[in-house]
Amino acid sequence: MSDTELDLAALLCSRLCHDLLSPVGAMNNGLELLADEHDPEMRKRCMDLLAESAKSAADKLKFFRLAFGAAGGFGSEVDPMEAKAVIEPLVTGDGRTALHWGVPAGLMPKKAVKVLLNLVLIAKDALVRGGELHVGAEGRENEQEIVIRATGPRIIMDQSVRDALTGALTESQIDSRTAAAWMVRGLCASNGGLVQIAAPDETQIVIGAIVR
Template sequence: MSDNDIDLAALLCSRLCHDLLSPVGAMNNGLELLADEHDPEMRKRCMDLLAESAKSAADKLKFFRLAFGAAGGFGSEVDPMEAKAVIEPLVTSDGRTTLEWMVPAGLMPKRAVKILLNLVLIAKDALVRGGVLHVGAEFRDGEQEIVIRAVGPRIIMDRSIQDALTGNLAASEIDSRTAAGWMVFGLARQNGGLVQIAGPSDEQMVIGALVR
């Protein structure tokens, strides 16, 4: 394992910890309130907060396990419905974003699934006011085409994330914000694949990946 691989793993762990901090912190707060609260209605609210935060933490762990880790077994292919099962809660949990799933049934290469998951993560973050996330894939002639289209009232993506996705960011400049994009670029370029971005404009962005 190279130093770059170790650095990338550390940055991905940092991203995971950052995203889990909020729901885990909310659970801690809920337990503290519950210990001091005797009113039945307030205790019920504390329990609701704990349940909501625990579900959020579990959903994020399931997503990151497949996106960053070795979930999906030891085979070279993954059922895309497994990816949808972890994507949907992540995308729709805020109540402002909906998911349009256009991925055909049938196994996909694990590398393609990881690219799809990380592109969804990046596109979801760019939909700062919510919107619609269209996720599509097509397999033909030994190539997997993945297209993520984000549509919403305001779309923002830092230039460094775009550069990481397209390989225009030096390894020394990668941080926890750009690590997922760098991972996508590294996975896609194997066997001559690529990543392209159209936008973002104020209301639309398209990210496409060709996986060979």
């Protein structure tokens, strides 16, 4: 493994830890409150907090295992319904964002699934006030076309994330915020694929990728 690959793995781990810090910290706080609380109603609220935080942590771990890791074993293809199963809680869990799934049944190359998952993560982060997230994919001979469209009252995408997707950042400029976008571009570019992103828009973002 090259130094660049090791650096990318470290940055992806940093992203994972950052996203898990909130639910795990909430569980720790809930346990501390539970230890000192004797009122039945308050204890119930503490238990509800623990259950909610545990589910959030589990949902994120399942997502990142497939998006960053080797979920599905060492086979070259993944059932897209497995991807939907980890995407749905992450997207709809806060009750502010609706998911519209337009990926046909049938196995997809694992690389394409990773691209799809990470583009969903990027688009979800841009929906700062919630909205709708449309996920589509189409298989063609020797390639997969993926389109992610996010709409909402306000879209904010960090320019550095946009630059990582388009290749405008150098390796030395990549950090934990842009590592997923950098990985997407690398996965697409490895066999002559590409990533395209529409011009900035306050209420809509469209990202397309071709994976070969």
